[in-house]
Amino acid sequence: MSDATISTALTELVGVRHPVVQTGMGWVAGPRLVSAAANAGALGILASATMPVDRLRSAVREVRSRTEAPFGVNLRADASDAADRVRVIVEEGVRVASFALAPSRELIARLKDAGVVVIPSIGARRHAEKVAAWGADAVVVQGGEGGGHTGDTATSVLLPQVVDAVDIPVVAAGGFHDGRGLAAALAYGAAGIAMGTRFLLTSDSTVPDTVKARYLAATVKDVTVTTKVDGLPHRMLRTDLVDTLERSGRATALLRAVRHAAAFRHESGTSWSRMVRDGIAMKHGRELTWSQVLLAANTPMLLKASMVEGRTDLGVMAAGQVAGVIDDLPSCAELVDRIITQARATLRALPPAD
Structure with missing residues (x-):
């Protein structure tokens, strides 16, 4: 594995080696995948919406038994037991809380007071502006190319809008699977990329x-x-x-x-x-x-x-x-390593500015 890294505002914020996020996919992002992504230097995100609160606590502890690297937990801000899940995150010392929907100002404040980094996922500029004003530490911006629930605005259009609108780190999602995509996202002003399908299609994923x-x-x-x-x-x-x-x-x-x-x-x-x-x-x-x-x-x-x-x-x-262009099942370590290697090579190959 290469020792090369790319430092950004995201890596500094959450303490990971590489500006790559494995997203919290229900039934997919369990302890094995999350710990493998974390050990590879990415930010692994544990999906919690499909598990009871007591299972969440045991899953967090299982991840911690597998890795010493930072990781996060994804949860639904509108769930009636969101407060219970936040309590688990705080008590277990989880580094990052991510949300598929914008959390309330009060929920953000509670997490931040406990030292948890708050990273909501958004699909529109106005949503990014709202959560930034409420104190979110960073945002994941998903364009229409992304899997699961998605909008109709392409990442290449949405991402620069959000980068220009907020002064917190922006992570690009939707359409990323390799180092060229990471280089492009950095060129747009993003602090990293988030990927779901690409991590689902790894040897560390428990999907059949x-x-x-x-x-x-x-x-x-x-x-x-x-x-x-x-x-x-x-x-x-x-x-x-x-x-x-x-x-x-x-x-x-x-x-x-x-x-x-x-x-x-x-x-x-x-x-x-x-x-x-x-x-x-x-x-x-x-x-x-x-x-x-x-x-x-x-x-x-x-x-x-x-x-x-x-x-x-x-x-x-x-x-x-991106499912249509993925043709292999690397380990998380292999995937992250080649993304960083390719991104660095792509950035070096760009013509110098006049």
Whole structure:
């Protein structure tokens, strides 16, 4: 492994060797992947939304048993048990808290008072400005190329807007998989890159091999955006199941969502009353209809079917557009090393300024 590094505001903020973030993917970013990314010098992020609070604590301790490097935990700011999860993060001395939705000013303050670095993910300039004003330490900016829930503005358009709008480190996400992408992000003014699909497709990922094979076989045209899973734009691999979902009517979709809500309640140990409270918070936070809130119950269980059980016929596979250009399964150490090596070579090869 090379000793070469690239120091940025991100590496200085969180104490990692390289300006690379492994994102908190539900059912994917567990202790094994997170610790492997951390040991490779990247910032590994543990996904917590799909696990009960007591499992989160044990998962954090498992990561710490595997690495001495800094790592983070991703959580939903609108979850009714967010305060309990924040308590675990603080008590366990986790370095970074990341959020898929903007946390409140009060939540940011509580984490910062405990010495936790707060890094929300955002998809619009105004959201970045808001969380920066509330005290966020950095932001991850995801363009439309990113996997999972995504917007329609390309990273190349969104990223420079956010870099110009805030004075905190900006991490670029959506469309990154190699060192050339890191060099490009740095040129835009970013302090690093965040990747989900690229880390999912590593030998350290616990995703079943059969599922990884489906990703590796995909072309760029096999990655699509649909609203039929949970009512929101969701980027994933196009499969027979996705085609079926897109042909299904509203009544069928809502019935499926009810079944999945029941399954997720059992899986996560969440009560019906807590799920209702979370639904109300989700509806308010994203201005969703009740149908969309109910459809949101589809996502965790459809992802689990593929990412954990290997049932691509019953589950969906969230994927960034980069899935269509990835063709191997390196270890996290190999991946991060070659990204940094290639980024440094790319930057050196640029013509000198006059």
